[in-house]
Amino acid sequence: MKQYVIDEIRPQDFEKLKGYLDATYGDAGVDGLYWVPVDEAWLSGVQQAHHGCAPFFMALELGPDRLAAELLVRTRNRVRCDCIHYADESQLNWLVRTVDAIFEKLEIMV
Template sequence: MKQYLIDGLRLADYQKLKSYFDEYLISSPLGGIYWLELDKKLLTPIQKDHEGCHPHVFALELGETSLSCEFLVRIKKNIKCDCMDYATRKQRNWLIDQADAILEQLDICI
């Protein structure tokens, strides 16, 4: 799996991120997994056309010492669809920018 991995988190960093994610992101039934909704302006043509699959999301996995942001654009409603795919360059850069902005906002220095 292609991903953006931030490791070396301290317990205090983990707790800040968990509180933030619990408040602002949608949690998955699987522990430690959160859904970050992709900005609709960045959807590919097929993702835009698949309105029944919206929202398109990235999976963020928060562990006690790391945050993993997968580069796979997923949907929450089905297991598989043609509109699921690895992120485009713009989508990938957006995800990295979002993760970095959250760390900066929470004053987490890695």
């Protein structure tokens, strides 16, 4: 799996991240997993055309010392479809900016 990973997170920063992610993205049903909705402006043409598959998400997985952002744009409605694919350049940049903005907002230095 392709991922954007920030590691060596300190325990106190883990608690800040967990609180923020819980409040912002809620419980995904699996401990430490969060579904980040991808705004329609960032969707590929195929994804925009697949109204029945929407909404689309990218997953964040928070562990005790790392945050891993999965680079797969997926839907929770289907397991396989042409609209589920790895992030293109604009989606990748959006995800990195989103994760970096979370760290900046929480004043976590990495």
